[in-house]
Amino acid sequence: MTAEGPGRIRIRVEGLVQGVGFRPFVSGLAGLHALAGFVGNDPRGVFIEAQGEPSALRAFVAELERRAPPSALVESVTVADAEPVAESGFRIVASRGEGARQVCVPPDAAPCDACAAEIADPGARRHGYAFTNCTDCGPRFTIVTDLPYDRPNTTMAPFAMCDRCSREYRDPGDRRFHAQPVCCPACGPSLRLLDADGRPQPGDPVGVAALWLARGRILAVKGVGGYHLAAVAGDERAVGALRARKRREGKPFAVLAADLAAARELVLLTSAAERVLSGPRRPVVLLPRRGGAPVAEAVAPGNRELGVMLPATPLHHLLAVRLGRPAVLTSGNRSDEPIAHRDDDALDRLSGIADGFLVHDRRIHVRADDSVVRLFRGRELPVRRSRGYVPAPVTLRRPPSRHVLACGGELKNTFCLVKGRHAVLSQHIGDLEGYETLRSYAEGIGQLSRLFGVRPRLVAHDLHPEYLSTKYASGLDDVELVGVQHHHAHIASCLADNGEEGPVIGVALDGLGLGSDGTLWGGELLVADLRGFERAGHLEALPMPGGAAAVRQPWRMGVSYLDAIYGDAPPDLPFVRRHRDRWAAVAALARTGTNAPLTSSAGRLFDAVAAIAGLRDRVLFEGQAAIELEQFAEPGERAAYPAALSGGPELVVSGTDLVRGAVEDLLAGVRTPLVAARFHNGLARVLLRAVLALSERTGLREVALSGGVFQNVVLLERMEAGLREAGLRVLLHSRVPPNDGGLSLGQAAVAAALDHAG
Template sequence: MQRKRIIIEGIVQGVGFRPFVYQAARRAGVCGWVLNDSRGVTIEAEGEGGRLEAFLRALREELPPLASISRLEWSDIPVVGEGAFVIRQSQSLATRSAQVSPDTFVCDDCLAELFEPADRRFRYPFINCTNCGPRYTIVTGIPYDRPQTTMADFPMCERCRAEYDDPASRRFHAQPNACPDCGPALTLLDSRGEPVSVADPLASSVELLRAGRILAVKGLGGYHLAADACNDAALAELRRRKVRDEKPFALMSFDESRVERYALFDETERRLLRGVERPIVLLRQKPGGPISPLVAPRNRYFGVMLPYTPLHYLLLEQGFLALVMTSANLSDEPIAFQDAEARERLGAIADYFLVHNRRIHTRTDDSIARVMGGKALLLRRSRGYVPRGVFLPESQPSVLALGAELKNTVCLTQENRAYLSQHVGDLKNQQVYGSFQGTIAHLREILQLEPAVVAHDLHPDYLSSRYAEQLEGVTRVAVQHHHAHLASCLAENGVRGEAIGVIFDGIGYGTDGRIWGGEFLVGGFAGYRRAGHFRYVPMPGGDAATREPFRMALAYLHQAFGRDLPDLELVRQTPERDLKLLLQMIEKGINSPLTSSCGRLFDAVAALAEVRRTVSYEGQAALELEMAIEGKGEAEAYPVRVVEEEGMLIFDQAGLIRALCADLQAGASTSLVSARFHRGLAALILDVCRRLRQQTGLQDVALSGGVFQNRFLTEASLALLEADGFTVHTHSLVPPNDGGLALGQAVIAGRLAVS
């Protein structure tokens, strides 16, 4: 006889892990106990050697669907002679490191019960089991037990309690377990938040959606605004009320067969669409499909997700091809998640509210993903992925990283794991800033971490930087924006050494006080040097130039031609008075900060090609410029000229702009101009990386920054670099945009803390 103490860490709470251990122990014929604690799961198992080996093998190889193990260790301890195996009450330890499971979609077993008339949970919108259902959004603390979730408001009835206590049940210790007799329930409210007297709130909601009404629907991590995706009038009204002129709406369909009627997808995209995380996946539109053109204006892609709650399935089953399911907010506000707040903020947008009485503890928006270069890429890492840890190349002191100003996320590290928060948003919005503070507090609470090191962006005026300044008793580390992007990509890919960093984005504060964004770096976690960049150009009007790309077009024209501007549609359409004023601002440097931004070059080219003179959302010009490329975009690259100045490699854009203008004057199509521009940037990346390889001997290249959300540019660059022998690292689990910045900040600050 032997006895072993087994310590398991990872996603092992709230995923049916203790029932799995119990049943594995019974099958193997071992005695002892299992319990949840603040680190994960602890087991003591006793039996003959062969039986213990079979038990350990089951722990390694036969995990529940939602579980994952990051650490499994055992040690021999004295035999005590137990006669059974039991599940003990959870314990809290001084150190907490338990990983909370992300929220997950309704499993096949629960879905079968949902539509089975003989089942007692037939058409119950909150059906779940240990293999599915709400997790992170309802957790108030750890260990993960019902009293530390918002399900504490719902005492289980006798039948649910019997399932919860039955080791043979799929709902054994399922913390959100409930049924129509004891669990959450739906209510239909009017736009003022008053209850509507109806026999069936769900059936009435379906009829309202069919009639073209807009509903605010309470989900897992917040509210959605829902409307029939084939109803032009409903979507036009939704855009007007939401103040969202052109930014695409997300779609949700009942199953893949309905998605196939309006979108195209390959097997990798299918797996991503069907995954347990259920992100919004960018899929190519099927020409001539029935979805309203108001869903995604001037875009060849739809953002599509499959249902992830029973309520979604019940709404969609009644014949809708797709429903728009967009975040319930006004533009730039955070998603509404608290009931009183939702009624106040959404009353002028929604005609009705379909709500329930299960509290949402943590606001969490939908994740967004696409397939690029043959693998999944997260563009927004949120529901379904958070708070799953990202493994770091090595252990480090605990760090709180505060992220960027836009697309903000925060990050907490613990030993060799980094916990990125859900998408927070633009901190300039007061409500988003409040969400930022709440997110930090919640992560600290569930991880029980009080890091002594706080990392923030180098920009002194970012609200995240100002937040760091208010913290007492901590070491503050200011991290340059593009260095953080480089480190984020290296950390995600487990690269310990240095690499060439190609970091292209819109805006980042540089060490020279200027706005960087077209950067070639050499370095790693411990430091970097700026090896090259795009030649600086003025941004006439500062931030106004990001909203009005035609301003950047004039700046690049002036750089390439001086005052002798070419005869282009953009120049002809700009009023003489405005043209004169903007040229004076450019020449005299009046409210025209200098930038090396690749994003601003995209804006300029989009304006020159008459794709987009002004924008209504961030990144719109670049997106629509990419969308203008037809077919495979086979075209000769525009010429790129790289010069060396004071030891720095400088991309001089003037030659590219002159060639592009010549094409436009010759009547070239927008598709050709866009394809040649994209291929020119890919050629530039190869050219500079070759030069830096000769200088440094480095073969590793990291592509990061928001520009590398662009599929055409990323895949073209990958093909050129890999054909030339480079090892190329791109993002997948962490966004290349500023949503992944906190990870890079965290590992840089962690390295500094131990050096």
């Protein structure tokens, strides 16, 4: 570009720049600077040619990134000179389909304020319309069938725009300028209300659906990523019926509130919670339950928290407003099945659960459950990463030379694809324990691979040979397999989440994972980077009497710990008396090692304490006993049970000392909330001592905390505060879950680092 006269430049913008209003933004910016030229989409991102005065071109390029739309993520802007041509005006041109795919697809976004106001305005032509959207909001990932992101490559393709929508779409001054899902009641999708047998019902679908809910019925509601099951949250009978029909005994339900004012009647809100609840992603947020919250006890039995969400679509907004009270909103499936997203499948699978169906005729291409987060020090701590977050990429520091597929674990499964620097985690798949979920897993890998043009040649997987994800990897042809140890993957996931490479001291606490020595790990201290790790310490290993049965029945771990401490003279606790008839047999399994593998699992230690304290002998879902132990912990208690830390090449943390402290307090009549708190505090303190010892030994000053146990904010707060006070830098999860839902990112980061180095 010369300093004399008008110049012309070619610009390439890559990143999350399609489906976020980027082309309209470029067009408007070009007009502001009196530039001629054009902008368009292609599989790599956005291409631009701009012509004008050199100073205006420089300002234009500088503002492309600085003033980009809020949902955009500009990763690179490259500029090259071009020869000026005779041209006037700036236009958006047809997309190009050729070239290697590099583009990122945006997640679905909840209704923006402007669209919400339009829906509520009786004078607007989209008043009460359930599919209102613009360049700033609406469905994206769940409707995209191909790239580039244009209407013909979405499930909106069958809906031809009417003249009025078409004018908005072509008007650079309209907020619907090049909004691909734009529609209205005259040309877009429409709603229907069906009875339990699939027969259409007369009347306003939303109004009648709200009336049915108010009368105690259960409805299946089609969202953007799949079906929900809904019932009035304050109706004990309806919520109980939903539990029974869905076969979901104890796991809490999420609650839909119409707006922040309604949410404040349910939970205690901070400014950070309000920001996350009302933001475009609209996850379920786990928050402290307000006393007297108008919800049935069956919504979240015995839980001090409620999972609350605001409407993620105009349809949910309309239904919540018409209902005028909170509603349970849970995934449209039976327990352990994937969420239903196809209409015929929903009518088949949900007909025995729902009394009616509120449906629409826009196809869902990609199923996606609701996301779930907790808040820690004002930041999001993901529990389940799915709708609203996927497929926003995580950028890796060192790109692999080949495309990578990371297959994830067995529970809370996600998979991850890597192309260049982009690591794209899938939506939540679920536990790979049945045919339907495995089919959903394979279908999802195929969909995402095609969408992003990924042909995996390097496939990372867990070391456990019986995981279905490992078996899937082993069945692939023409790929190189990389086994990644479970807890190394957790720490690598935390590193990638923070854009780090290590080395760090990693604390990985979870339920179970196969160790590199063939035993079951779960309470690990690692010195690790992305390429490898050393096991530097762990919780002491105890037997799991009955193997997998001990996971479902935490009382077995209570027997194992008490037998290790007291032998043939267990303490006279209600827990011991309750299981006296089976005590000798289970203790014998632990002593002989018959069907009783050793484990260093932190999750099993939590199980033992929960059972001994009388909270839970059997679990109805994974992690239930540990969750309840956290829920019972007295918030202000600071006393802690002492625990030994033995030295040697590998440090060993005494879990039996922590259990002994809990037993002595229980025998002395100390209340369970204090016992729970002192256990948390004791575990945090002994782990802190272990980390400080390793820091002194290695010179490392960074610590990564990962694994499902670190969803426990009581333990996390104690650990994080102690480490910071000791002057160490602490890496936590904020973009992917610390549980096994983030495992695939760690596997991918390890494989990418090894491939880059190779």
